[in-house]
Amino acid sequence: MRKYSYLALQWLGFFGSMLWAGIHFDLIGLPLPYIAKVFFGFVIAISIASGIMFLEGRKKFYIPILIFYILDAALLIESRVAIAPVFNTKLPYTTSSIDALVLDFIMIIISIVIILMGKTQKK
Numbered sequence: 001m002r003k004y005s006y007l008a009l010q011w012l013g014f015f016g017s018m019l020w021a022g023i024h025f026d027l028i029g030l031p032l033p034y035i036a037k038v039f040f041g042f043v044i045a046i047s048i049a050s051g052i053m054f055l056e057g058r059k060k061f062y063i064p065i066l067i068f069y070i071l072d073a074a075l076l077i078e079s080r081v082a083i084a085p086v087f088n089t090k091l092p093y094t095t096s097s098i099d100a101l102v103l104d105f106i107m108i109i110i111s112i113v114i115i116l117m118g119k120t121q122k123k
Contacts, residue, residue, distance in 0.1 A: 006117045010054050016107050017051030023100050059118045066111040073104035
């Protein structure tokens with residue numbers, strides 16, 4: 001039973017990462033500075049790779065994935081509280097930013113649980 005719970009969490013990690021990439025993919029179409037679009041493209045690629053790592057069970061990447069989602073949540077919060085350097089202003093709370101922030105926290109929790117359960121799983 002525990003094996004199936006772990007597998008279900010891996011799939012949740014995969015789908016969460018793909019959803020996260022989809023939310024950020026919408027931002028590339030907005031009229032943003034080029035450097036912001038490059039950044040979003042970079043984090044989208046990392047998120048897609050993270051989902052694949054969850055699905056394939058690549059345990060050595062679980063902690064870097066967790067760090068990625070923690071840093072993204074911190075950057076998202078920071079850009080709403082302080083002045084975002086690229087935009088030279090505080091960014092507003094939009095539906096997409098709130099969705100991304102909630103999903104970041106969900107992915108942090110899923111990542112932590114996958115890491116803890118992954119330590120007990122056989123290779």
